[in-house]
Amino acid sequence: MRKKIDLRGWALPAAVLAVWWVATTEGWVNTKLIVPPGNVLLVAAKTLAEPVFWQGVLFSVVRDASGFVLGALTGIALGGLLGASRRAEHVIGPSFHALRQISLFAWLPLLSTWFGYGEGAKLVFIALSTLYPVTLGTFEGVRSITRQHVEVGRIYRFTRTQFAFRLLLPGAAPQIATGLTLGLVSAWVATIGSEFLLANWGNGLGNIIIKGRAAFNVELIIVGMLAIGIVGGMLNHLAARIEARTLHWQARH
């Protein structure tokens, strides 16, 4: 039995759009501030035709991906270490949790002092934003592995590398995946945030929007906002598909 598509969900957006359209065409509001929806479409079409926009999107996505990979690898290593060794947990754990309490964006001014305004500071910042959730996820995943599993590994005389790659990583995979998903969301927020805050340096989606704000180009800001949401949504969608594909063996158990 297929469910009928509920059209009621479209009522609210349609109403908002209608009010927006009528209010701007009838001149009830300052159309410089609240721009007509038609203009947004026009600017969107114009922006999408420009290579500069796509270049910005590409820069942001590559920046996001490189920072994410850097942070995710570090996070998996750190989380695995903290999870597998009580001693490491006792020595590193408290510092890790204390540093985690520093709100993410507070790092950016210091990082830009250290690594300059270019890519360096942004990459480290994005990696840091990914590091926290991935480390926590990996830690919990490794802790969920039972003693029995480790004993089986001992019986097979696993080497250290075998323990890490054939027991710890697969055993912790579901929680690592959760951590990676959270890390991806966090990395995208960090990408856009760092581009906003360091708007005069570098190229990216965030830079385009902040420049639109400086020029009071409301249409461009709205288009940029939509682009941020759509790219973020696509990244999450991609991640969910990769997760489903790589963890498909889980369902068999």
Added chain:
Amino acid sequence: MGVASDDARVFAPDARREQAQGPWPAAMRAKLTGATQHLGRIASGLILPGLVLALWWTASHRRWVPEQLLPAPPLVWQTLKDLWVSGDLLSNVAFSASRVGWSLGLGGSIGLTLGFGLALSPTLRAYALPSFNVVSQFPVLGWVPLLIIFAGIDEALKISAISIAAVVPVTLNTFRGVANVPRALLEVASVYRFSLPQLLWRVVLPAAAPSLFTGLRQAVMQAWLSLVFVELLASSEGIGYLIVWGRQLAQPDLVVAGMVVIGGIGVLLDAGLRWLEGRLQGWRSPAF
């Protein structure tokens, strides 16, 4: 020793006394090793910060790194003390705290209303949930440039941006918590002919409490994150502004001092939420 064992005998539960057949010093020794273990854990947790601090101190003392990049620890401490004495620290923290407070109040009440509404009314759910799901996908940061256009860069911007950050987690968790109240509980309530306020107050609210708390925790964390972002982007007071100011004056000691304060407030927020969660659970457990 004798007094201690007397105390232990008085306070130890019966079952445990029967189990611990051995002489009392064994229990004492266990307690003692427990205490030393606890101390050992604290000490091992301090190794790394100690090493980092020592390295930091030496690096700045011997001028391995220029002072513009790495301020000396005594300088940071002095800056913190100066900020405290001049009252700048408290006034800026107060600014930030009032922003978070107002936004949590505003965003939280909107989120609670919306979450309860979505969970209790199928009509509202059909009309508003799809739109809400789409809008909540957008990161709060994306809203900020648009909000600057509408609200300027004054308090209205900060309150609205931080409120949006709080609304989304509160709404989602309230909705989930209330919608997932077990049917059995609702049936019991209808057997007892509970009125609607009774149903909400005595069944739905307690059953949804853990979810509501998760919403609160996420909202506080999101609000705190957005606050620092907005203050870094555009503000003339507040704890984030302190850092920007230090950056502009090329005073890294002020930047690090600001980070230390932000970290300290983060620790306090985390501890406060944990305390609240403990109380919540303490109140829950006797029911089952």
